Amino acid sequence: MTRPRYIASCSGGKDSVATILLAAEKNEPLDEVIYSEVMFDQEISGEVPEHRDFIHQKLKPFVENELGCKFTVLRSDKTYDDVFHHIITRGPYEGLLRGFVWPGKCAVNRDCKMPPLRKYHKAQPDDTRSYVGIALDEPKRLARLNKEKDISLLAKYGMTEADAWRLCEKYDMLSPCYQHSKRNGCWFCPNASTSELSHMVNRHPDLFEKLIEWEHTDNLYHRRLTRTETPSEIKARLSGKSQPEFSISNQ
Numbered sequence: 001m002t003r004p005r006y007i008a009s010c011s012g013g014k015d016s017v018a019t020i021l022l023a024a025e026k027n028e029p030l031d032e033v034i035y036s037e038v039m040f041d042q043e044i045s046g047e048v049p050e051h052r053d054f055i056h057q058k059l060k061p062f063v064e065n066e067l068g069c070k071f072t073v074l075r076s077d078k079t080y081d082d083v084f085h086h087i088i089t090r091g092p093y094e095g096l097l098r099g100f101v102w103p104g105k106c107a108v109n110r111d112c113k114m115p116p117l118r119k120y121h122k123a124q125p126d127d128t129r130s131y132v133g134i135a136l137d138e139p140k141r142l143a144r145l146n147k148e149k150d151i152s153l154l155a156k157y158g159m160t161e162a163d164a165w166r167l168c169e170k171y172d173m174l175s176p177c178y179q180h181s182k183r184n185g186c187w188f189c190p191n192a193s194t195s196e197l198s199h200m201v202n203r204h205p206d207l208f209e210k211l212i213e214w215e216h217t218d219n220l221y222h223r224r225l226t227r228t229e230t231p232s233e234i235k236a237r238l239s240g241k242s243q244p245e246f247s248i249s250n251q
Helices: 014-025 049-066 080-084 107-122 139-143 161-170 194-203 205-215 231-238
Strands: 006-009 032-036 070-074 097-099 129-131 220-222
Touching (some): 006 014, 014 129, 014 161, 032 049, 032 107, 049 070, 080 107, 194 231
Parallel strands (some): 006 032, 006 129
């Protein structure tokens, strides 16, 4: 009798990377790591550049060469470009371009990140098991797991988010995104913190300028990147201002 396939969904964040490292340390079965990459357009990743490089140049080779495990990059047919320039087809704003997505109602997650994951999982055998990066000190998320298919190795081995951070540091596999943020997210995320926005404005002005260009698109419904500010207003507020680095004490 063959065993089920075991896969790990990985965003490159500390909890999902720690899950992979823990599987290796504890000799847990692992057949494949999957990563869904949101794209800004057909050429530019939606990941903050440092995190993008970490995934493609460090994490993927580590999984494939050191762990001997398949690493699969999934992408949707839709990009943020498609979401932004979608023409509203009904309601009072019919005919306008959607523009920047609303905080809390992320059409990017709905249209770009989740569809390839759902398609992938649907194609797997029924007995496939999924490792998810949820720590012991996240009880609400743990309670929502599908007990028949989803497994939290962090919870199984009693590891908190801080423990996950330390495990990634132990193997030098902590994403550089944590130098300026408590989480990893798209560089155009409407929920981005001040430190994340400052990082893009000051470290990657070429990318942030693309948002400013889009802000001035004609027939646009939503021009604010965050709940209160347009990209140009964010740039004016944060240009030249540095933010403190994060550490495990911030967790």
